[in-house]
Each structure stands twice: as C-alpha cells, then as structure tokens.
Amino acid sequence: MSTTTEQAAPPARGGGKEPVLELRGISVSYGSITAVRDLSLEVYPGEIVTLIGSNGAGKSTTLRTISGLLRPRTGDVVFEGNSITGVPGHEVVKRGICHSPEGRKIFQRMTVSENLDLGAFTRKDKEKIAEDRENVLELFPRLRERIDQKAGTMSGGEQQMLAVARALLGNPRVLLLDEPSMGLAPVLVDVIFETIERIRQQGVTVLLVEQNALAALEIADYAYVLESGTLSLQGPAAQLLDDPSVTAAYLGGH
Structure with missing residues (x-):
C-alpha cells in the first residue's frame, strides 16, 4: 500500500493535551515469529481510535x-505519561485500561450478574461500582432482562454486550475493544457501534480493533492501518475512508 502521496497536514490532535496512551516503537514476537514490528501510535483523551488490517496483521497482539x-x-507502552511495559494485567486494569477481548471470553457457567461482578474485581468503591453497574445495564437493557441467566445460554450478540459491559465495570479511562462486531447480525452490529459512541460520550477513550473497517472508520476520529505487523498508513478516519488504497483493501472497493 503506497503511503507516498503528499497530503495537507491534518489538524493537531488532542487539542494541546498529551496522549493518554502511547506505543513507542514496540515489537512483539511469538518465538521466532515477529507479530508486530516497530509500531508507534498515540491515543488522545476522548478519542475513538481504530486499528484496522487483515487477519494476522497484529491487531489483537x-x-x-x-x-x-x-x-x-x-x-x-506509556499510559498517562508513565511506562506500563511489563506491568501485570490485573495492575493495568487497576490503572485504568480495560480490555474486551476477541471471542468475548465470558464466563459461560456464571450468570450475567456474576460476570459483571468479576469486571469490578480490582475495585473497592462499592457505591461507585453500583452506579457503574446501573449505567451498563442502561447501556445494554438486554442484560438487565438476562441478569440471572447463565451467560453461556445467551445469543452471540448478548454475550458481546456482556463482554463490553464487564470491561466497563473496571471503570476504564481507556477501553480496548477487540472485534466487537465479529459474528453478529447486521442489526446487532449497528447496536454495538452506537453503544461505542455512547461510551465515548460518557468520557471513556476507546481503542478499537475491528475487521468491519467501514463501520469502524465511520465512528472513529483517527485510524491506523497495520499490514503484516507493520504500520502502513495513518490519518483522520474520515480521510482514510476516502483513501483509494484503503477502499480497495478493506472496504470492498466501494
């Protein structure tokens, strides 16, 4: 994919604020296989940033x-100005980054309520937890209807709602979403993306990995394109929507 086209410099991101999350030249390997190579990106407070690319590009990694x-x-990896490289996952959650993983990874034999409780496992602020729990049940009314149901008996869309809701119970300042629309019917895809916009409106910054590049670019502020673990293109999401190379590779030529 060519990245040599001269383009006007986009407006400065962040309104003068520092990035809330930065990757500075990270490379990640599985044994002798390099999955991500020298990747740098920035996420500013209040943004929806999307990371797009084909299967195996290194997005989930x-x-x-x-x-x-x-x-x-x-x-x-730098969060709010401090390196979190090597910090254990549970401590990363405590610091304010929560992850809704690819494949949902809900606890299928537990109820919806128990899954939500586990989302808040690092927290002690009972009143705020109760407030946040009520908030996610307003975001996802279906979960309120299913609150005592075993999570594994719900539909794929309901399970995806639960995975996002569980991550929100960690009280994130940055929410990582990995393929939230995977395997969902189109009507539920619309619901998920509308909810992501509502989550941002509530003050949560979102980093979104998504194979539905069109839907991701339509709600994102800024986008990065990964190819074989390497950053190939970046820019305002609206600009990438109009980029012929992005259109040909990820938007079905439309």
Missing part, C-alpha cells in the same frame, strides 16, 4: 500487549 498479557521485545 497490539491490544494484548497494551493490557499486559504480552510483553514487547522492544519498545515501550
């Missing part, structure tokens, strides 16, 4: 590295 599930071979 990037999120897993941010959330402390993987450690980069080189480079640094």
Whole structure:
C-alpha cells in the first residue's frame, strides 16, 4: 500500500493535551515469529481510535500487549505519561485500561450478574461500582432482562454486550475493544457501534480493533492501518475512508 502521496497536514490532535496512551516503537514476537514490528501510535483523551488490517496483521497482539498479557521485545507502552511495559494485567486494569477481548471470553457457567461482578474485581468503591453497574445495564437493557441467566445460554450478540459491559465495570479511562462486531447480525452490529459512541460520550477513550473497517472508520476520529505487523498508513478516519488504497483493501472497493 503506497503511503507516498503528499497530503495537507491534518489538524493537531488532542487539542494541546498529551496522549493518554502511547506505543513507542514496540515489537512483539511469538518465538521466532515477529507479530508486530516497530509500531508507534498515540491515543488522545476522548478519542475513538481504530486499528484496522487483515487477519494476522497484529491487531489483537497490539491490544494484548497494551493490557499486559504480552510483553514487547522492544519498545515501550506509556499510559498517562508513565511506562506500563511489563506491568501485570490485573495492575493495568487497576490503572485504568480495560480490555474486551476477541471471542468475548465470558464466563459461560456464571450468570450475567456474576460476570459483571468479576469486571469490578480490582475495585473497592462499592457505591461507585453500583452506579457503574446501573449505567451498563442502561447501556445494554438486554442484560438487565438476562441478569440471572447463565451467560453461556445467551445469543452471540448478548454475550458481546456482556463482554463490553464487564470491561466497563473496571471503570476504564481507556477501553480496548477487540472485534466487537465479529459474528453478529447486521442489526446487532449497528447496536454495538452506537453503544461505542455512547461510551465515548460518557468520557471513556476507546481503542478499537475491528475487521468491519467501514463501520469502524465511520465512528472513529483517527485510524491506523497495520499490514503484516507493520504500520502502513495513518490519518483522520474520515480521510482514510476516502483513501483509494484503503477502499480497495478493506472496504470492498466501494
């Protein structure tokens, strides 16, 4: 994909604020295979930033590295100005980054209520937890209807709602979403993306990995394109929507 086209410089991101999350030249390997190579990106407070690319591009690896599930071979993960490289996953959650993983990873034999309780496992602020729990049940009314149901008996869309709601119970300042629309009917995809916008409106910054590039670019402020673990293109999401190379590779040529 060519990145040599001269383009006017976009407006400065962040309104003068520092990035809330930065990756500084991270490389991540599985044994001898490099999954992500020298990746740098920035996420500013209040943004929806999307990371798009084909299967195997390194998108999920990037999120897993941010959330402390993987450690980069080189480079640094910086959150609110402090390095969190090598910080254990549960501590990353405590600091304010929560991850809704690819494949949902809900606890299928537990009820919806119990899954939500586990989302808040690092917290002690009972009143705020109760407030946040009520908030996610307003975001996802279906979960209120299913509150005592075993999570594994729900539909795929309901399970995805639960995975996002559980992550929100961690009280994140940055929410990592990995393929939230995967396997869902189109009407539920619309619901999920509308909810992501509402989550941002409530003050949560979102880093979104999504194969539905069109839907992701339509709600995102800024986008990064990964190819074979390497950053190939970046820019305002609206600009990438009009980029012929992005259109051809990820938007079905439309």
